Amino acid sequence: MPTAEISLNLPDENATEQLGAQLAAILLESVSSNKNNGLDSNTGATIYLRGELGAGKTALVRALLRACGVTSRIKSPSYALLESYKVSSLYFYHIDFYRFSDSSEWQDAGFRDLFRPDAVILIEWPQKAGDQLPAPDLLIELSYEGSGRSARVQAETKRGATWLRNLSKNCPQ
Numbered sequence: 001m002p003t004a005e006i007s008l009n010l011p012d013e014n015a016t017e018q019l020g021a022q023l024a025a026i027l028l029e030s031v032s033s034n035k036n037n038g039l040d041s042n043t044g045a046t047i048y049l050r051g052e053l054g055a056g057k058t059a060l061v062r063a064l065l066r067a068c069g070v071t072s073r074i075k076s077p078s079y080a081l082l083e084s085y086k087v088s089s090l091y092f093y094h095i096d097f098y099r100f101s102d103s104s105e106w107q108d109a110g111f112r113d114l115f116r117p118d119a120v121i122l123i124e125w126p127q128k129a130g131d132q133l134p135a136p137d138l139l140i141e142l143s144y145e146g147s148g149r150s151a152r153v154q155a156e157t158k159r160g161a162t163w164l165r166n167l168s169k170n171c172p173q
């Protein structure tokens, strides 16, 4: 499928939080809709986040999880690799593969089992898992831009393309 993408300016932390909240609203709308773009594929919803250390991947995921209704402490998964949350009937898995040295660890660690239909999977440093991961609905690449950040959001599935259209309606570029 042709790749669709948009670029967004995130001049401050507040802009990152707003993007997280917008993504959450789109995700939740997708879950509650009866359309085929709901979370009914075999792998659940997947968003991968790339970008240098400190680019804002965890900050963005934290804002998304808060807006999805997570009330407990949201820790960076840099050490534990995985932090899990459950909100009503949805599972949220926040993964950070930065410390993965060998992509074959992926199989041993059983990460494949997390890709279930009722899961939202958010992965920082997906490139460290080599080619083991399925294509994400959205790939978000965060970059330093002066004192702020920019985000390139790419859709890699049909469902992701629908989300991207909704996002671009809300975010003037």
Ligand SMILES: Nc1ncnc2c1ncn2[C@@H]1O[C@H](COP(=O)(O)OP(=O)(O)OP(=O)(O)O)[C@@H](O)[C@H]1O
Pocket (backbone or CB within 6 Å): 010, 011, 012, 013, 014, 015, 016, 051, 052, 053, 054, 055, 056, 057, 058, 059, 060, 076, 078, 096, 098, 124, 147, 148, 149
């Ligand atoms: N748009 C923004 N403009 C300026 N600062 C921001 C913006 N968004 C987030 N930040 C700040 O940048 C830092 C990002 O840290 P964060 O832990 O989210 O990075 P990360 O990409 O997850 O890094 P790592 O690869 O180490 O996991 C935080 O201090 C956050 O407050």
Ligand SMILES: [Mg+2]
Pocket (backbone or CB within 6 Å): 057, 058, 059, 076, 078, 096, 124
């Ligand atoms: Mg992080």
